[in-house]
Amino acid sequence: MGSQNGRVVVLCGVLFFSGTGALIFETLWLRLSGLAFGNSTWAAALILSSFMAGLALGNALAASSKIRRWRPLHFYAVLELAVAFFGCTIVFGLPVLGDWMRPVWQTLWNYQPTLLGLRFVVSFLILLVPTTAMGLTLPVIIEDPLLREMEFSRAIGFLYGSNTLGAMLGAVLGEAYLIGAFGLYGTSVTAGATLCIAAAIALVVVRFGRARYAGFKSANPPAHSKFPLIFDASYRLPRRLLFISFGTGLIFLTLEVIWFRFLRLYVASSPTAFAIMLAVALAGIGLGSIVAGAIHRRL
Template sequence: MATQQDPATVGAAPAALPLPVLYGVFLISGFAALVYQVVWQRALFALYGVDIASTTTVVSAFMLGLGVGSWIGGVLAADSRRSALLWFAAFELGIGAFGWVSLPLIHHVGALTAGASGPATFALTFGLVVIPTSMMGATLPLLVSHAVRHLHNVGKSVGMLYFVNTLGSAAAAILTAVVLLRDYGVSHTLRIAVACNAVAGIAILAAWLVARLRGAK
């Protein structure tokens, strides 16, 4: 049986990443996630309907994606060969990349499948959002595994990370409704979310590289 090595000791020195940076990045990540949810749900409702069956189906597909992502995040967090932070950065960049092409993709799929009902709506919606929502769902377990190594306290790690991420989402819910969609419309609002993911991913990568270089000296 292979012995498990603490990921904090693997490859680089991710432990050197200050927690406030991590919190700031996760706040931005939560902001982007909720913007996507609002924008994608709007696009999907336009295709598959705003009746209770369609809206619940679309929301459930989102939740299932998050659940799958949480499981993936848990598996990856246990992978001692790769840093949880690198996975996080990759997922943020992946969400942003999907976000960039998401509206044309949804409209294209919608043009082929519009008006589908019941299980077909669920399958189509899930198929469309499973990749980005899984990546979103994976981020919390990944960052918790990292933060616990700093704080040695699960409650504080989960509490702070959940706090900043949900705070970002709350800000997004309010700003999207009050300012962003009104002043910038759907496409530009989506680009703001893409930029947030890019900032989050690049910030973590940069911090990881700096930590690695310092560790090498």
């Protein structure tokens, strides 16, 4: 149990760094998306929807049997490095894309439905790789052998909560300090470095945890995992829960766009309003997840 708890603490730290870097990138993408997609409110909606679509795709891919053949923490490190690389590439490339696409937006200005649809497709394709990798990180890290022997609600509560609180810090830190101190490109490099730190810690955990895991594995065969995440063909999806989750996500993301528009009445800067909205929303999600993980046995 001690080795499990210690591993959870370390991996919570890893996911905290991961969330911080990811949300710094998201705030940067919002700032620069205005150059590529125009109106700031539509840019915020496009970035949020594309970001969440990529995360959903990553979570869906995590159920693939091919994905699960990888060593979890090794694969996690690769994912973080991919997010760092493509995240920086997008930050450096969006201004150029804006120059290329400006004639297209001007041509389609009188055809708003077509214009909005094209903007969404372009933003989705641009963010597809890094956001899908982000969506894979949590499901992949939960496949760690020691974590799979824990109670699922406790593990997911602490891990997801730490990841979300890190995201809250990233939203605030990027907008309040990093962009002013290092500029957009310097902040991008900082976000990439933060994700590289998360990848490095994960590899260190692998390196120094092999001996402990060998002893743990001999005493606790993997077949008795408390939350096996690979389902056979006869497994029936909990459709009602999936429908409820879909509805919750739909309502919450709609509220985020509304809150962003509302904050713009009081905050002159659109990126600052976006960062405040994200920070408050993520703080609530993160704290709720950690509380749920702490009290799961009482429920």
